[in-house]
Amino acid sequence: MNKLIEIKELSYRYENVNVLERINLDILDNDFLAIIGPNGGGKSTLLKLILNLLKVKNGTVIKNIKNEEIGYVPQNTNLNTDFPITALEVVLMGHKITKKKLFGYCKEDIACAMDSLKKVEMQDYANSKIGDLSGGQRQRVFIARALCTTPKVMLLDEPTASIDVKGQKEIYELLKELNKKICIVVVSHDISVLLNYAKNVAHINKTLVYHHLKVDDSIEICDEHLCEVELLSALGKTEICCNHTHGVH
Numbered sequence: 453m454n455k456l457i458e459i460k461e462l463s464y465r466y467e468n469v470n471v472l473e474r475i476n477l478d479i480l481d482n483d484f485l486a487i488i489g490p491n492g493g494g495k496s497t498l499l500k501l502i503l504n505l506l507k508v509k510n511g512t513v514i515k516n517i518k519n520e521e522i523g524y525v526p527q528n529t530n531l532n533t534d535f536p537i538t539a540l541e542v543v544l545m546g547h548k549i550t551k552k553k554l555f556g557y558c559k560e561d562i563a564c565a566m567d568s569l570k571k572v573e574m575q576d577y578a579n580s581k582i583g584d585l586s587g588g589q590r591q592r593v594f595i596a597r598a599l600c601t602t603p604k605v606m607l608l609d610e611p612t613a614s615i616d617v618k619g620q621k622e623i624y625e626l627l628k629e630l631n632k633k634i635c636i637v638v639v640s641h642d643i644s645v646l647l648n649y650a651k652n653v654a655h656i657n658k659t660l661v662y663h664h665l666k667v668d669d670s671i672e673i674c675d676e677h678l679c680e681v682e683l684l685s686a687l688g689k690t691e692i693c694c695n696h697t698h699g700v701h
């Protein structure tokens with residue numbers, strides 16, 4: 453297993469607030485990593501540090517891949533759904549333009565974007581307005597946009613927020629398929645579905661606790677309302693400490 457990204461002793465503070473403390477984490481080439489933790493625990497900050505959206509000041513983030521090999525699907529793609537843009541045009545926005553053209557895109561760019569849409573089974577919606585798609589379909593389009601640069605790792609920040617459980621499962625089935633070739637890292641609160649797909653879990657609440665989920669550890673989680681502590685408890689991971697009112701048995 454190759455280390456795509458090596459995070460060593462990474463700490464971060466905004467003004468006077470320590471948000472991350474001495475984080476150590478290796479992101480491996482075939483991983484499906486779930487990053488979980490409470491609100492304000494520092495998950496998005498960690499992604500931003502990996503993506504160079506924030507400057508690393510303490511510790512190191514070693515990337516053994518090029519920056520463009522990191523695909524990113526941001527949280528809440530604050531899209532004005534009335535904006536008259538098609539699914540294909542959204543995907544083309546993530547594309548590295550091959551030939552400079554003043555207007556429009558060349559055939560190769562469009563073929564490549566169509567290929568990305570195909571990978572997420574959205575090719576039939578290429579000319580649909582993004583605002584006319586369901587939340588799950590829209591998320592697939594944003595995943596297609598991130599696929600344009602043929603990433604080796606894909607970071608997804610809350611990809612299933614405000615999508616129903618059926619839609620969440622469909623997104624994770626897609627990610628499972630992509631995980632045959634690409635390392636997947638998902639930040640999410642919707643862990644009841646996510647933990648059925650993840651191979652490893654990083655729980656972040658300023659510090660990081662890492663869990664390897666062995667294959668036979670995988671549990672069929674039927675109740676989507678189970679809370680985080682109960683789920684980790686079910687996995688036999690009782691050392692997690694957070695401000696939950698539920699006890700860990």
Ligand SMILES: Nc1ncnc2c1ncn2[C@@H]1O[C@H](COP(=O)(O)OP(=O)(O)OP(=O)(O)O)[C@@H](O)[C@H]1O
Pocket residue numbers: 466467471489490491492493494495496497498
């Ligand atoms: N630009 C900023 N300036 C100051 N503080 C910030 C900034 N961005 C985030 N924070 C604070 O840093 C802490 C960690 O935020 P972060 O967004 O990384 O957490 P998170 O785990 O992703 O939270 P959530 O699950 O709610 O998305 C929070 O207390 C937040 O208020």
